Amino acid sequence: MKKPVLLVVHQQHSDPGRIGLRLRTMGYPLHICRHACGDPLPESLDDYSGVIIFGGPMSANDDHEDFIRNEIDFTPKAIESGAPFLGVCLGAQIMARAYGGAVSEHPEGQVEIGYYPVRATQAGETFFPKEMRIFQWHREGFELPDCATLLATGDQYRNQAIGVGPNGIGIQFHPEVTEQMNRRWLIGGAHRLESPGAQQPDAHHAGRAEHDPFVDRWVDEFLACWLSTDQRGG
Template sequence: MKHEVLAIRHVYFEDLGSLEHVLGDRGHLVRYLDVGRGRIDAPNPLDPSLLVVLGGPIGAYEDADYPHIAPLLSMLERRIAAGLPTIGICLGSQLIARALGARVYPSGAPELGWSPLTLTEAGRASALRHLEADGKPVPVFHWHGDTFDLPAGATLLASTEKCAHQAFAWGEHVLALQCHPEVLADRFESWLVTYPGDIARSGTTVAKLREETARHGAGLERAARAMFGEWLDRFASGER
């Protein structure tokens, strides 16, 4: 199989971040498919060595307003059924949950800012173990107002106080992350200037988010690179 990664991107700065560095280290070529710049149903979802669906400010259930959602769900369904490596981040995780038959809906309490995950026993046995360093959880970045039910057959990997379903695995080939472990501190200013309404509604401030990102960003980048690297290395030989 080709070592090409296809990343579905909804917003230009919500990119692969630290995951892209890990992919580059392993010789993978990354191709972005930007929503709104072509037909979302054009790529064959079985071709890439890895499919990643990234975040965005829309709801995974807003099919009427965003016609790319239906073909994207179809892509995910085909890929997951074929047993091929697939990652979803934030909106991407919600779309994976929906592709697996679970309900996605507003959480009622936006989660915006930096806080650690609480890993399950399965989470500590997974690549997410790197989000704990020396027995202490690594603060992770969150920015979402929706959540999802855990799909049938999924394994819960992590939770937070505000979001019970932060991360799950489905089989060995699907990883869904509600949080943003991929975020890079040196690209974070774009979040602040693009989503001021979300920040105001959440009760936090631009100054606090900027300070927390400066404090926690480097630690998350190290942990995330280790996490993504371990997950990808499972498919290093005999790609599925």
């Protein structure tokens, strides 16, 4: 039996969405850790096939929150263990901070909320297509840490995906978001749609209809490739 994948989420009702569904389909049990709500992070990843830190409405700069500081400390340990590590949006920003990269808002206040192009660099072609439009929901981005490799780029926020070592990946975008999650976020985060650069609901729905079939096919390939980066042997 395959070892579970550790999924670190940040709210009581957070949903790992399509990533969770696809991991289950691939035969991986899921261990959901709501560390922001009091669940402890594991001391070791020996019992896990990999770890994913998901997004959330908080900032990676919220150092007053114990769970943010803990996850920043946890991230290098997870990557250095050799286990596959994936940071999604907030998780990628935590990863960047853990390795010395700053996290900040766009200098012109631009956000990415909706479907935006992401382009693989030469170093990122193993994981990402040459170009795809994929769902985003963020108002902060991250600098490229000195030890990191840029794997994918974008227009408003250049650093869209980074790698640290052979087994650590951080992505600014949200492949996990299903149509139901998208609609829920549009309702709960409606005030965010007033920000510069945010796409309005009709554009979200049109973007999903046009671009998500490709993303839906790509996710399986991406997860399999990510899980194959395990450096622990055996």
